[in-house]
Amino acid sequence: MNDRVNSDTTTSRKILRPRRLALLGTVAALGVAVLAASPGYSPFGMTSLVTPAHAAETAASTPPGFGDLVAKVKPAVISVRVKIDRDNDKSAMLQQNRMDSDEDSSPLDQFSREFGFRFPEGRNGGMNGMPRQRHQVITGEGSGFFISPDGYAVTNNHVVDHAESVQVTMDDGTTYTAKVVGTDPKTDLALIKVDGKKDFPFVKFAEQKPRIGDWVVAVGNPFGLGGTVTAGIVSASGRDIGNGPYDDFIQIDAPINKGNSGGPAFDMNGNVIGVNTAIFSPSGGSVGIGFDIPATTAKLVVAQLKDKGAVIRGWLGVQVQPVTAEIADSLGLKEARGAIVDNPQDGSPAAKAGIAAGDVITAVNGTAIKDSRDLARTIATLAPGTSVKLDVYRNGTSKTMTLALGELPNEKQAQGGKADEGKAQPGTPRLGLSLAPAAEVQGAGQKGVVVTEVDPQGPAAQRGIQTGDVILNVGGKAVANVGEVRAELAQAKSSGKNSVLLQVKNAEATRFVAVPLA
Structure with missing residues (x-):
């Protein structure tokens, strides 16, 4: 199977699940204690390469443990458990676009294996091979963290999306019921609230973006193992993983897995530098590539969710x-x-x-x-x-x-007989297209020229132009017939340009395509 970017819990992107739990044994490295009476002494009669001065320098440069940091921030991290009623029409959307390698498995089996949801009736949703019960309740788990003493907490939108009920569990095992204050699918963030107390432990967002190479500590609820701590470094920033128009992820190598969604990643000062959201994995488990929503983004989104319950852009x-x-x-x-x-x-x-x-x-x-x-x-x-x-x-x-x-509206999207290029003048570039005036082709509109045939070896085909596309202008000039297209191609060539810009419309959108002048 192909590797792909996957969200680590209740998202629509597929996670390729491991077929068994791999147990990693701990190997103790046995070394020789060197008792040196003088610098450079070695019991094997050779001069040691590690002098006391070098050892002291190495010890000074070794990073300290994370115990103090973890003790400070871990109480503010929560496990988030949700219940989703499958009879709700909206929750049915959660099954769309999900696949599994077992062709004979049902959608519910795939859902259970891939995302760790539990069914009250058992693994197959029924008893002793009997048909499934009509009413199904799905449970799922993620992570989150308190950002204020009065119970506001941050998690991922895909953790609480369509949830009928939300329950959070603190590090000491105390459980509370939470409500969803607001969600933002475009950034995959959600704000939830636990009422009844004013002294919850909480953490703050970092004021500055982390540098590549900075230490990072992730805390969360992977595979339901609440309160799990992992460490690594910031590997990269500004990642676009195809999640949405506002992708600007921080990449970390601190291991995060399914269930870490919505949990925090901390800097060495105990401030949240990002919200754990997705992993890149061929197996469903961590391979050391995780993605976090930056604190700068989370702060802006959470502020609007708290004030308005939604994000207005x-x-x-x-x-x-x-x-x-x-x-x-x-x-x-x-x-x-x-x-x-x-x-x-x-x-x-x-x-x-x-x-x-x-x-x-x-x-x-x-x-x-x-x-x-x-x-x-x-x-x-x-x-x-x-x-x-x-x-x-x-x-x-x-x-x-x-x-x-x-x-910003909720959704907005632009919509949008054979003739040949004919004999061009010597030196006129050819794009590998057959064209006809749009006004002469039914359903093509009144503007531009329609692509009626594409040479698969031509430069236009290599840039994704297809039969049925409408070319509106060439080189910044509107075109209505093949002759005008030729004239603009010749003009671009005589101007010394290596490519010409076409404005192309299809049923989905209008776009610009730069085609080499062959």
């Missing part, structure tokens, strides 16, 4: 994609940075401000934008109604545009 209203080296070359940009606008959505703040397809947004309020993800995260941190200044590159020149952000 700013909305620009554009579909964007990264500026690749080929796109930068076709536009005359010196660097492959920024986000190119595929399509401004009708009635959006961007459309009202005059932002057009093909514009490259290079900065927001004077801060440079690295790519499309960076733009999405930056805009999402701003409140609706905020006035922002966008640096926009258009047709070889830069300009600054000011607009007021809207409120």
Whole structure:
């Protein structure tokens, strides 16, 4: 099976479960105690390479144990147990997109094995081979941590998603009932609350991002083994694992497993640097690659969940994609940075401000934008109604545009006979496409040219252009027929460009594609 990024508990991404529990024996390393009467003495008659001065230096550089840190933060970490009523229509969604290697197993068996849920009727949901009971209750476990003495705690959205009841267990074994205050699926964070006390142990979020190589300690409830502590280092930052538009994960190598979801990762000062969320694993267990939601993100999300029960994000209203080296070359940009606008959505703040397809947004309020993800995260941190200044590159020149952000809707997505390229003039680049005016092809609309056939060996096919796609413009110029396409290709070639930028629309979205000029 292929390796993939998996969420470590009740997520829709598959975890490949190990078929048995591997027991790791402890091997004691036997060494020789060297009693030195003088520096460098060795009982074997050789000079020791480890002098007392070197030994002292090594001891001084060895990191201390984590006992004091763990004693300080562990009481604030909780195990989170949920119950999900499968008769609830929403909970049925949890079974979608889940697969298992056993072809003859039912969805409920797959659900049980992959995510550790327990069924009241037994493993197969029935007794002695009898049919399953109609009413099913699923239980699952994750982790969390208190962030205030009055009982507010953070966990993952996928831990409490669709939960009928939530129960938390503290490090001393005390159990409480919790309620879900709010969730944010886009960042996979949730805020829960335990009422009735004002003196819960709690921890704080770190004020600064950790450095790569810094120590990190994870505490959680892996495989139901509450209060488990693991340690490692920060391996990387800014990871995009395809979880959503705001991916900015911290990668750690402190072992986290199924059940660690929602638990904290601490720095050496006892502050939370991230929320354990996902693992990369071919087996379902830790292979030393885990992903945490950064504290900077969690703080902003949790504050809104506490105040409003939901996260309200700013909305620009554009579909964007990264500026690749080929796109930068076709536009005359010196660097492959920024986000190119595929399509401004009708009635959006961007459309009202005059932002057009093909514009490259290079900065927001004077801060440079690295790519499309960076733009999405930056805009999402701003409140609706905020006035922002966008640096926009258009047709070889830069300009600054000011607009007021809207409120991000729940969901918004743009929608969207044979003719040949014919005989081109000598020297005109060929893309490997057969085209026809869109107005002449039923259902293609009135703008652009329709791709009626694709040469699988041509440059356009290599860039993902398919039959049925509609090319709206070439090199920044709108096209309506094959002749206009040829003219723009020839113009791009004569200008010394190595690739040409096409605006392409299909049923799902509008995007820009940089195609090499063959």
